[in-house]
Amino acid sequence: MTEQKNREIRLVRRPEGLPRPADFELVETPVPAPGPGQILVRNIYMSVDPYMRGRMMDRKSYVPPFQIGETLSGGAVGQVVEANGHPAFRKGDYVSNMEGWREWFVSKGAMMQKIDPEAAPIQAYLGTFGMPGLTAYAGLLRVAKLKEGDRVFVSAASGAVGSIVCQIAKNKGCTVVGSAGSDDKCDWLRTQARVDEAINYKTCGDLTAAVRKTMPEGIDVYFENVGGAHLEAALANMRPFGRIAVCGLIEQYNATALPAGPRNFVSIIGLRLTVTGFIVSDHFDMQQDFLRDMAAWKKDGKLTWHETVVDGIEHAPEAFIGLFKGANFGKMLVKIGPDSAV
Numbered sequence: 001m002t003e004q005k006n007r008e009i010r011l012v013r014r015p016e017g018l019p020r021p022a023d024f025e026l027v028e029t030p031v032p033a034p035g036p037g038q039i040l041v042r043n044i045y046m047s048v049d050p051y052m053r054g055r056m057m058d059r060k061s062y063v064p065p066f067q068i069g070e071t072l073s074g075g076a077v078g079q080v081v082e083a084n085g086h087p088a089f090r091k092g093d094y095v096s097n098m099e100g101w102r103e104w105f106v107s108k109g110a111m112m113q114k115i116d117p118e119a120a121p122i123q124a125y126l127g128t129f130g131m132p133g134l135t136a137y138a139g140l141l142r143v144a145k146l147k148e149g150d151r152v153f154v155s156a157a158s159g160a161v162g163s164i165v166c167q168i169a170k171n172k173g174c175t176v177v178g179s180a181g182s183d184d185k186c187d188w189l190r191t192q193a194r195v196d197e198a199i200n201y202k203t204c205g206d207l208t209a210a211v212r213k214t215m216p217e218g219i220d221v222y223f224e225n226v227g228g229a230h231l232e233a234a235l236a237n238m239r240p241f242g243r244i245a246v247c248g249l250i251e252q253y254n255a256t257a258l259p260a261g262p263r264n265f266v267s268i269i270g271l272r273l274t275v276t277g278f279i280v281s282d283h284f285d286m287q288q289d290f291l292r293d294m295a296a297w298k299k300d301g302k303l304t305w306h307e308t309v310v311d312g313i314e315h316a317p318e319a320f321i322g323l324f325k326g327a328n329f330g331k332m333l334v335k336i337g338p339d340s341a342v
Helices: 051-055 122-126 131-143 162-171 183-191 207-214 229-235 280-299 313-325
Strands: 005-011 024-030 039-047 076-083 094-097 104-107 151-154 175-180 197-200 219-224 238-246 274-277 307-311 331-335
Touching: 005 313, 024 313, 039 094, 039 122, 076 122, 094 122, 122 331, 131 162, 131 219, 131 238, 131 280, 151 162, 162 175, 162 219, 162 280, 175 183, 175 207, 183 197, 197 207, 207 229, 219 229, 229 238, 307 313, 313 331
Parallel strands: 151 175, 151 219, 175 197, 219 238, 238 274, 307 331
Antiparallel strands: 005 024, 039 076, 039 104, 039 331, 076 094
C-alpha cells in the first residue's frame, strides 16, 4: 500500500467570476496508514456541486470557506480497504463521506455512513439517494408544502435536484412543467421524468410567455434553482397564495457584482406568496422517510435519473466548472477509483 500514491485537488487561489483550471492544483501525497481505531478508504466516485462555489469565497456562510492551499472537501463514496480495529466499519464496506477531491483518506468514521450497493448503484448515494435527492424531497414536501393537484414549475429541471423534484411531484399527483437548456434534456424530462411539458429556455424566446403558455392556470409551487429570468417568469405566473422554495440561484454564483433584483418582486405582496430559502442540512430528520419513499418509487418504476460521469480526479476542476456552463445532464460525478478497491 505504501508504494501507491494519493492524488488530491487543492485550491490555490480564490476564483473571480467563473472558476478556471488555474485556480486548482493536483498534488500527490503518500497513501496514509490507518492508526488504531481508524479506517483507510479508497474513494470511487466524488461529487461536484454548485454550493461549493460559495465555499471558494472568503466569507461567512452556512458552511466554512475552503482555505487556500488545503485539499478541497465534498461528497464522495468509497470502500474501506483497511480497518485497524474500528468497531463499526469492516474491510469491504462501501461508505459515503465528505472527503471528496482525494483518492485515499483515513478516518475515525465520523460523518460517514455505510451504503447498500444492492439498494442502488453506489454513485446514486451522491445524487438521487443522497444530498441532491434529499434536497428535492425536503424542499418540495416540507418547504413548499406540496399538495396533490398542485401546478408545479421547476427550473434546472434536468439537473440532479430538479429532475427528482419533477418526479416526486408527479408521484404526488401534480401537474409539472420544467425548464432545461437543450432539446435532449427536454425530451428526457417528457419521456423519462414524465413531466407534462418542458421548456427549452435557450430557444423559447420570452420565458415568461412560454411559462404562461404551458401553465395557463398559473403556478402553485415554484422550485427555484436558477434565479434571474426564471424567477421573474415564475413570479409573473404565480397563483394567489403560491409557494416558492428557493434551493439555489446558480445564475449568480459567479457574478462579480450584485445583479438587479426581479423587476416584478412586488407581486409577492398582491399574490400573498410564500418565498422560503432552505438548506438541506436543516432537514436531515427526514432521511429515513426519504430513503423509504425513494426505494419504493424506484421499485415501482416511478423513479429514474441521469448521470454525467467524468473520469479521473485530474479532471475534477473541469467537471466542477462545467456545472456553470450546463455541461451536466443530471448529476455531475467524477470517477476517481476502481469499482472495488479490495
